[in-house]
Amino acid sequence: MFLSRDTLSLGTFFAVLSFIPLLCAATTIPAPISVTPDQNWDGIDGQWSSFALQVGTPPQTxxxxxSTASQQTWVVLQEACMNNGKQNDTCWQDRGWTYNYTDSSSWHKQGYYILWAEGNLGYSGYGLFGYDTVALGGAGEVSATLDNTTVGGYITEEYYIGLFGINPKSTNFTSFDDPSESYMAKLWHQKLLPSVSFGYTAGAQYRFTKVLASLTLGGYDESRFISNNVSFTLAPDNERDLVVNVQDIRMTSATKSNVDLLPNAVPLYIDSTVPEIWLPLEACQAFEKTFGLTYDNITDLYLVDDILHSRLLAENASITFTLGPLLTGGSTVGITLPYAAFDLVALPPYRNLNESSSYFPLRRAANATQYTFGRTFLQEAYLTVDWERANFSVQQVSWTLGMNTQIVPIISPTLVNTTHAADSGQNESSKGLSTGAIIGIAIGAGFVVALVAFGTVWWFWRKRRMAKEQAAKDTAAAAAVAAVKRMPSDKSDKETPASPIALATNESTVIPKAELPADTAFGHEMTNGFYGPQKQGGAGSSTAASPTVEADSNERMVYEMLGDVPTPLEAGGRQLSEKETMMVRERRYNGAPEQSPISPAPEETHRRLAPITADDVAVVNRRGLPNVSPITPRTPRDGTYLEAEDAILSPLSPMGNSTEDSTSTSRRRFSYE
Structure with a gap:
């Protein structure tokens, strides 16, 4: 089977098109979700940047x-702000608005359970859990809406504001055989994220004109931190996995320099659920001595009065935490916090306070399970976690003004064939693909798009060109058919050749001769050759010479003409005379009308003619006798007119009176009458 070049070209083009979706499918990765923070600063343990959620159907904001520790969504129930059946608007606003599950048609109750988050730090309470619809963003900017998401509602003041858990762990209400997926896991399984990962910083109300928090699901915002090469591995404890080793804590102020605040290196768990930094007692005592802090045994807080507050502001100290994967040695990263990060205000009813007070967010840890970095630390630290690769990184927040958001995806190892070792010492392991790999993917995608565009344009151009060529062929074929139709049809080989010019009734009866088709023109024997050229308008002729008729361009059959002199026919047992022979010839070749056949002379007995004597020859004097034939035929003995055998026959009418009328004579080119 043979295929044309056009068929092969078109087939190749569509084969490329069919392969492109495979390329696109191999490189199509969901984009990270950049969650927009709310414009409010909430909390009774400090001012923190919060995020709005839509919960229930219809949605309630x-x-x-x-919460980096929780995998659930926690909200404050409406009952928490109800007094005597009426809603307390101040409470409703301070607690970040409330949720009424009875108004949600998509709510599915599971029961009351313990609020376990940071129970080791003394937090406790109960909540009503169930499944409901949850979406990111406030009214008018909703994204990533998921149904049947685990939601817990509570009224306790331990967690004054609701929590949005970004840990991918599952929740088990009844048994371990039927776990409920977290919000992060649902996003991943519904292909809304490039990986189960996030990037987060808590924001800082003391920087510039209050810098909001930043949360990116499935990636990180590269414009918000100063990159480093330190990578941390998730700890084996499922409840305390984001653990870093604090090797050193140093303080520098206006009056003091390089003050050591950590006697021994300790591991700390990073958890944005709580506000404070929980350190061993020895480290807390070093802070007390350096900053002049006083521990309040009733509230377990380091309350700061106005005098101390003014002095600490004047000192403008900065504290640097040196972190590393190991307790000692190895690669490290330093995160520096200014005193403004510790300058917080606590409001009642936090820690049973009766009035607001400045406090230093440092807490005494009873044991190693309480060593924790809370939101205070994350004001100046950017946390990037890749749950699938079990690693994370901590970078110093960048406060450069005018930086545009640079969202970078973290690609899941199930979507790419390249993975990074957790202990490679390269921070890129926590970021997924390197910058070069991302550029390569972008170039490849651009090449695929350009190839598709070029192939599409080429295909339409070729289709149009082929249509034009076909139209030209059709036009040429139609013209050829029309030309053939205009041509005169060929005569049959058996037809007798006839003159192409029809005779008119009022014209001469002399029919013009047709010119034979050939390169060299041949004249008729009566006009050229032996008898010489024919003169137009000769004596006794009323018409000019016959015009030459141009033959058709198509080749015609050449018919064999009869000889110059027809075979003499016998008439009544005798031969025709020369005159009779020429008259027959005239009728054949000049198309003269048929005349009545020549009646043969009465048969006579053949006798031998007497010999010619001298008396029978007459000499004619031609002087003074115009128009006299050079040779006068002798008087025939048998009653016929005989011509001299050597007489030159002129095409003009002969001398003497004609027995034919002038009309008959004028229709012939020559006559022998």
Whole structure:
């Protein structure tokens, strides 16, 4: 089977098109979700940037803090702000708005359970859990809406503002055989994220004109931190996995320099659920001595009065935490916090306070399970976690003004064939693809798009060109058919050749001769050759010479003409005379009308003619006798007119009176009458 070049070209083009979706499918990765923070600063343990969520059907807007430890969505129930059946608007606003599950048609109750988050730090309470619809963003900017998401509602003041958990762990209400997926896991399984990962910083109300928090699901915002090469591995404890080793804590102020605040290196768990930094007692005592802090045994807080507050502001100290994957040695990263990061205000009813007070967010840890970095630390630290690769990184927040958002995806190892070792010492392991790989993917995608565009344009151009060529062929074929139709049809080989010019009734009866088709023109024997050229308008002729008729361009059959002199026919047992022979010839070749056949002379007995004597020859004097034939035929003995055998026959009418009328004579080119 043979295929044309056009068929092969078109087939190749569509084969490329069919392969392109495979390329696109191999490189199509969901984009990270950049969650827009709410414009409010909430909390009774400080001012923190919060995030709005839409919960229930129809959606109810609530404000929450980010919890890196929780995998659930916690909201404050409406009952928490009800007094005697009426809603307390101040409470409703301070607690980040409330949720009424009875108004949600998509709510599915599971029961009451313990609020376990940071129970080791003394937090406790109960909540009503169930499944409901949850979406990111406030009214008018909703994204990533998921049904049947685990939601817990509570009224306790331990967690004054709701929490949005970004940990991918599952929740088990009844048994371990039927776990409920977290919000992060649902996003991943519904292909809304490039990986189960996030990038987060808590924001800082003391920087510039209050810098909001930043949360990116499935990637990180590269414009918000100063990159480093330190990578951390998730700890084996499922409840305390984001653990870093604090090797050193140093303080520098206006009056003091390089003060050591950590006697021994300790591991700390990073958890944005709580506000403070929980350190061993020895480290807390070093802070007390350096900053002049006083521990309040009733509230377990380091309350700061106005005098101390003014002095600490004047000192403008900065504290640097040196972190590393190991307790000692190895690669490290330093995160520096200014005193403004510790300058917080606590409001009642936090820690049973009766009035607001400045406090230093440092807490005494009873044991190693309480060593924790809370939101205070994350004001100046950017946390990037890749749950699938079990690693994370901590970078110093960048406060450069005018930086545009640079969202970078973290690609899941199930979507790419390249993975990074957790202990490679390269921070890129926590970021997924390197910058070069991302550029390569972008170039490849651009090449695919350009190839598709070029192939599409080429295909339409070729189709149009082929249509034009076909139209030209059709036009040429139609013209050829029309030309053939205009041509005169060929005569049959058996037809007798006839003159192409029809005779008119009022014209001469002399029919013009047709010119034979050939390169060299041949004249008729009566006009050229032996008898010489024919003169137009000769004596006794009323018409000019016959015009030459141009033959058709198509080749015609050449018919064999009869000889110059027809075979003499016998008439009544005798031969025709020369005159009779020429008259027959005239009728054949000049198309003269048929005349009545020549009646043969009465048969006579053949006798031998007497010999010619001298008396029979007459000499004619031609002087003074115009128009006299050079040779006068002798008087025939048998009653016929005989011509001399050597007489030159002129095409003009002969001398003497004609027995034919002038009309008959004028229709012939020559006559022998």
């Amino acid at each position: 609530v404000r929450t803090f980010i």
